Amino acid sequence: MVPLAGSVVQSVDWLAIAPPTVAAVAALVVLVADLFLPERKKPLLGGIAIGGIVLAGLSLLPLLDGDRSTFCLTSGTRACSYTADHFTLVVQFLVLGGALLTALLSVSDLVDFELPSGEYWFLLLSSVAGAALLPASRDLATLVVALEVASLPAFALVGLRRDDSRSSEAALKFFLSSVTATAVMLLGVSFVYASTGTLHLTQVADALTHVDPRLDTLASAGVALTLVGFAFKTAAVPFHFWVPDTYVGAPLPIAAYLSVVGKAVGFTGLILVTVVAFPSYADVWGPVLAVLAALTMTVGNVGALRQRPDRTRSAVRLLAWSSVGQAGYLLVPIAAAAYTDDPGRAIGSTVAYALMYAAVNLGAFAVAALVARTNPAHRVTDYRGLYARSPLAALALGFFLLCLAGLPPGVIGLFAKVTVFSAAVDAGLGWLAVVMAVNVVIALYYYLQWTALLFRAPDGEAERADGERPARIPAPLATATALAALVGIALSGAPQLVLRFASEALL
């Protein structure tokens, strides 16, 4: 018996799985510490959580020297369930960086809205652990588990503002639609398993090239249904209905988290299943994703364009719709990957774009959180004359919005869009490039309108507030804004830092 056991027992590469593990351990530490800390020492939990995220981020450093795999089969093909390659590290960096900024945003919100901090930090860290696990997953079961670990705490986070009925409604909406999508995806996964007999992505890819002709329909249906779950997370049309209401109802940092980390999770999953597992079915998912991309960006941008600036919460709504539009751009290179011989380069464009988008969008949310401290109505018109009130915040928000729009001085936004364009053109998707161009123009309009508003002369109502002392900006919020702005500026000066992913094979 002993030799047999020896061949089944796997050795675990703890270093490779450190990033998600550290986040998960930090979550448990917070949960336990919450029980023992007296009420006035609760802010300490935030420190533990932020420390945990930073530590998880630092644990990426030793992995830089080469690819590592663990949880491998000990016999046969030796396929692995967990791989820390270049792609994994970049996405984990994105997830942890996004989580760090979210955590910094959360610190003051927790105090202001009296959210239960122990639960909050535990849920956030759990979700981060799932999101960090997902890019490393190389089998369908781990992917589904990671996706759920990332999503389930998010439902609770959205509904954490117990006194606010909108928050509960948002959580319910988010939960119901997400669960439906997961169920559909599980059905798809089971179809794929039924027709291939394996869950490991590389083996699925092999098996799909010679599927029993009688199972062909089953396999195609499985491929299409599996995409649904991830399309939901990325908020691709027609799975975007939950986005505006959920963002408006959720605490602002959670909306920011969903718009960046939630999306990153969806994209990573999509990339893994399409490019790694289903390359032989590119003729199925390629056109589907291309159409989804076109629809998503159009619906998102038109939705953002239709927001009335004087409505309450229009600022968050606008950010929500614009994030749907941005998701469309992120889908373009994945669709293009179906048409090129070098899909690794195409998805590199998505990763590069996602990195830019993460920094800039979180920055925009950070300034929104800042403004919400004095104007809790979240109206776009509240931003009128922001430059006169707090010039640095206005300049930062202007920069973030121009990055999202893709205009100088937001150089990185422009070039990230250029790589997406060229991915589409290289793949022969000229029509998609044209649709994207039209969308960039639509988006320019509302981003610019908001930016221009920042620098307008303040109207009478705002001037009245001049006598009051300007509210002190909490240090974590300022740090988050400054961090996002620094990343944006550094990338604008040296776009090669992220754009190199678009010129090398990532997967």
Next chain:
Amino acid sequence: MQILLAATVVVPLLGALAALLPAPPGLKGRNPDQAVLRHGVTVTGAVLALSVALAAGFDHDHPARMQATTDISWIPALGIRIHLGVDGVSLPLLVLTALLTFLSALYSYFKMPAGPSPKAFVALILVLEAGTLASFAVLDLMLFFLAFEMVLIPMYFLIARWGGEGRERAAWRFILYTLLGSVVMLLGLLLIGIKGGTFDMVALATDNGSGLSHTTQIVAVLAIGIGLAVKAPMWPFHSWLPDAHTAAPTVGSVLLAGVLLKMGTYGFVRIVLPIAPGGAHTFAPYLAAFAVVGILYGSLACLALARRGAKGDLKRLIAYSSVGHMGFVLLGIATLTPTGVNGALFANIAHGLITGLLFFLVGAIKDRHGTSDLDALSGATGAALYGRAPRLGGLLAFGAVASLGLPGLAGFWGEMLAMLGSFHPADGLSRPAYLVYMALAGFGTLLTAAYMLVVVRRVCMGGDGDGRPGGAPALTDVQTYEFAAWTPLVALTVLAGLWPAALLGLTDPAVQQLLRGGN
């Protein structure tokens, strides 16, 4: 040399940053406002000195060669390089930009437009200068686009914050129009970059379109052409211009007309003609037609504005006259001949000098009267500037006759050469069509003369017949700082008119080379 060119682009940017910081001890001046305005004059002066040094160091025997080149890799992933250089086409525009910005900064030092703090004003002017200089100095399509866009934001704020009546609407319209145009242009540039395999303008010009299929060229020229035509502006994409000019502060108008519009026509010469000659050939007759319509439309609009009782605004009138003048530039380019393109480049510079001067003068008149409405100015008999402020009146008359193309002044040669080029357009273009264009453009010069003379009669003349203004009080005549800001423009207008060879000698070899395909 290459340091000089790089410095001309970088110094204004650094200056803009420095303008936002508090003044160091010793440079505090009388008050912070004065210190920052002085800072603006110093930096733009330094840039002007740099550009003059660049012109002096320029090898005038080989103006067709790219000189003072810098070529550094910036974003290898996209093949984008920081490639700078000047030749005979871009050098005059660089110097013109540096000169006009310096004069604007000097003028603002003494006459700051009403609005918020001068700090932001100076910083914006410097960013504007950096963007314009960069767009004339870069030799990479993506950098050109960046520079092209970089000027929009400062110009938007100059109009929206320091402008006159209706400024927010005008500024919004300006930025929306030009942005939409330049997004389309970006698509064209990307198409060329992806199909041609490089974004380098020199390499693409040397290929002379050989690497691009005819369809690609047509689509690219259409896309790029629209972006440049909005900026130039070409009729029918001009409608943002009169509003922007009317609302902009004086120096904003000067820079907009004198420098920004040139970026559009420069793009045609630098990008469209050499890189996609096939596409340019296909669209040249249409471009020429639109150009001629622009000439006639601009002149007729001016005539209508100059009429008594039309409530014409002088700034708006000069803006429409710009549409007409830029029509000549576009017509010259559309002939695809060395004569025509040289004429276009000459007219570019001449328009920058003359219209810059005219906007300064109209701004000064507006400051003195509080209005630039022609009817309110001239009253029943005329504003009688000759009597009330003889020097100002004389300068206005000078600007007007220079603008209408009096031989011996700068305005003459460019328009003459553009029409001459259209008399013998390039092979393959329909000569009869171009002869018609030439005739219509010639008629346009007559109309230009008509409205300019009407303006001179209504603004400079009048009074009670004895040279005394009819009851109107005397006005402050031209002051020393105004002389300082305007004299260089007057002197260069005369110089370019009397010695056109100085400029044509620079542009001609470079133009010949660009039309031949960079070799």
